[in-house]
Amino acid sequence: MSRMARTRTSGRGPRGSSTLLAVPGGIWMLVFFIVPILVVVWYSFGQKPGLYGTHDNSVLSLDRYGEALSGAFLLTFANTLQIAVIGTLICVLIAVPFSYWLAVKVTPKWRYVVLALVLVPYWTNFLIRTLGWQILLAPEGPVTVLLRQLGLVDAAFSMLYTKGAVQLGVVYNYLPLMILPIFVAMERLTPALREASKDLGAGRWGTFRQVTLPLAAPGIVGGVVLVFIPLMGDYITAQVLGGAKGNMVGQMIAGQFQQGQNWALGSAMSVTLILITLLSVVLVGAVGIVCGAILRARRRLPIERTAAGATPARTGTEVPA
Amino acid sequence: MSTDASGGSTLELRGITKRFGGSTVVDSLDLILRPGEFVSLLGPSGCGKTTTLRMIAGFEQPDRGSILLDGAEIGGLPANKREVNTVFQSYALFPHLTVAGNVAYGLRQRRVAKAEIAERVAETLQLVRLDRFADRKPAQLSGGQQQRVALARALVNRPRVLLLDEPLAALDRQLREEVQIELRLIQTRLRTTFLFVTHDQGEALAMSDRVAIMNGGRIEQLDEPEAVYERPATRFVAGFVGQQNFFDDVRTDSGVLVDADGVRFLPASTPPAGPAATVAIRPEAITLRPESAEIPVNACAGVVEAVNTLGDSRQYVIRAASGRTLVTRSARVTEPQRFSPGERILASWSPDHVAVFPAASAA
Numbered sequence: 118m119s120r121m122a123r124t125r126t127s128g129r130g131p132r133g134s135s136t137l138l139a140v141p142g143g144i145w146m147l148v149f150f151i152v153p154i155l156v157v158v159w160y161s162f163g164q165k166p167g168l169y170g171t172h173d174n175s176v177l178s179l180d181r182y183g184e185a186l187s188g189a190f191l192l193t194f195a196n197t198l199q200i201a202v203i204g205t206l207i208c209v210l211i212a213v214p215f216s217y218w219l220a221v222k223v224t225p226k227w228r229y230v231v232l233a234l235v236l237v238p239y240w241t242n243f244l245i246r247t248l249g250w251q252i253l254l255a256p257e258g259p260v261t262v263l264l265r266q267l268g269l270v271d272a273a274f275s276m277l278y279t280k281g282a283v284q285l286g287v288v289y290n291y292l293p294l295m296i297l298p299i300f301v302a303m304e305r306l307t308p309a310l311r312e313a314s315k316d317l318g319a320g321r322w323g324t325f326r327q328v329t330l331p332l333a334a335p336g337i338v339g340g341v342v343l344v345f346i347p348l349m350g351d352y353i354t355a356q357v358l359g360g361a362k363g364n365m366v367g368q369m370i371a372g373q374f375q376q377g378q379n380w381a382l383g384s385a386m387s388v389t390l391i392l393i394t395l396l397s398v399v400l401v402g403a404v405g406i407v408c409g410a411i412l413r414a415r416r417r418l419p420i421e422r423t424a425a426g427a428t429p430a431r432t433g434t435e436v437p438a
Numbered sequence: 439m440s441t442d443a444s445g446g447s448t449l450e451l452r453g454i455t456k457r458f459g460g461s462t463v464v465d466s467l468d469l470i471l472r473p474g475e476f477v478s479l480l481g482p483s484g485c486g487k488t489t490t491l492r493m494i495a496g497f498e499q500p501d502r503g504s505i506l507l508d509g510a511e512i513g514g515l516p517a518n519k520r521e522v523n524t525v526f527q528s529y530a531l532f533p534h535l536t537v538a539g540n541v542a543y544g545l546r547q548r549r550v551a552k553a554e555i556a557e558r559v560a561e562t563l564q565l566v567r568l569d570r571f572a573d574r575k576p577a578q579l580s581g582g583q584q585q586r587v588a589l590a591r592a593l594v595n596r597p598r599v600l601l602l603d604e605p606l607a608a609l610d611r612q613l614r615e616e617v618q619i620e621l622r623l624i625q626t627r628l629r630t631t632f633l634f635v636t637h638d639q640g641e642a643l644a645m646s647d648r649v650a651i652m653n654g655g656r657i658e659q660l661d662e663p664e665a666v667y668e669r670p671a672t673r674f675v676a677g678f679v680g681q682q683n684f685f686d687d688v689r690t691d692s693g694v695l696v697d698a699d700g701v702r703f704l705p706a707s708t709p710p711a712g713p714a715a716t717v718a719i720r721p722e723a724i725t726l727r728p729e730s731a732e733i734p735v736n737a738c739a740g741v742v743e744a745v746n747t748l749g750d751s752r753q754y755v756i757r758a759a760s761g762r763t764l765v766t767r768s769a770r771v772t773e774p775q776r777f778s779p780g781e782r783i784l785a786s787w788s789p790d791h792v793a794v795f796p797a798a799s800a801a
Contacts, residue, residue: 314543316523318547319543332532418560420560
């Protein structure tokens, strides 16, 4: 397919005009993504010139990175990583069964109604949603009062301004971003594949594990990336629900740029955050690819090895595609 | 799991009924497949043939009736506990597994030892001539190759009955004819009981030991291909299998059947009693000759309206004096005389080829 498309475009020679289509997007990326990132990187090599200045690049050094990697930042960073990893995992654990139910069990008539119910809160302003949780979790808020009346917690209990509140808030805020790609991946699978699996002797769980889940894997990977990366940089949720105990790196960086007026240190922290976030994604991806390859290799049958060694030339009996 | 691949099992459907909403899709259907037999369920779309197959596979539950495999009821079992396998119309190959992985799937569910899996997968892939493609993904194969993977994936489990749901429908004609022959050879070799669902009569007639023609959720006729073609039991079967020239509203007049336009028919056997009937004559049973002599019965005068060459045969469209059209067909090499459009001819047929059906069965 793609080869055909490529041959067609190059054959007629409009390669130039098709490249033209990428220009608006390219300019957008350049102006609003690449240039700002480069500016941040550049600032991170500078310093705070004095009490009233924000940055100065006359002397270049890596000292800001030294400052950024000091105790307080690392502690908050570990905290952030923990919230992001646990938050992403909880999102996966909720989104996979939910998407399966939505894509397989719900009749098509109701499927998109339920999907809309997932999305409507997501379309509501991020800050308002988070503030809603502040009210719910407040010491005199409905959730706390209910738990107290049920005798599950003592009078001093308040979930607001704890790490738990931030954890709850991020799962709530990012869950739709996990559900959407997984739902799309699962809905694309034809029911005939699950029927074929059952026909061949697999039960429900076996079919889910061996057919539905591997084929939905691209959706899960997409969801994890969509949730984990923004979650690492999130500071609104932590700001509103976390207080002093639920601090996240995003807050710290925002603090350097705003209250601290130290753009150089803020930039160094940003660059560190970006690099470590990318590194963890790449690391997890590499582990996943290696595990998949090992698993596949263990399942390989001898005939696949002989077939791989055979010449790809067609015999007369083969039917060309 | 039957390990005896040379056997084949008996499958019996007793009074199977299935309703969807208000409509009865399968209507108290009875069918017995003998061990090692190749039976086709043939019928127009919506006749209930695929639903019947899905009930045997376990994807649908019948509202009434029982399904017996070698005498044991399997109607209540879930699909994964039935010793039957299905070749799906869409093939439903697992896109994330290789050809070998697809074929091994069923054996892995049954926890067959790894060495045996390797052996049986290799053997089955050789049977469908795909052993050199074992490490490919389904998307890298042609339609015909995918079809063979689907067949191998089902056969490797040595099912007691193999169910095939229009498995050749997606192939182009030439390939389909090749696969028909191949499929029949494999079936003859393994002696597995095959139930083959199709709407293509040529396919059903060419491959099957017996053909069951379905209409409106019931089997109208279950017989050998030649019998179905030559001695259709109902008007529906006569019209669905092969082409026919129908003469409706035929009445008995002193031992001879006469239709509304005055064409007279004399069947070889005594026609069924009744006020009105339908007569059917096959296009290839009609002989054309120049309009010279008058033939009183089993003949009809007319003008050649069109001549179409169908490769091995020639088809004439004849317009009778009454205005109705007749279609006739003759083998090109043995045809005594060739006619051109506009020529006046006399179409005639022998009493053996006059099929009479009671008018009540006209559906």
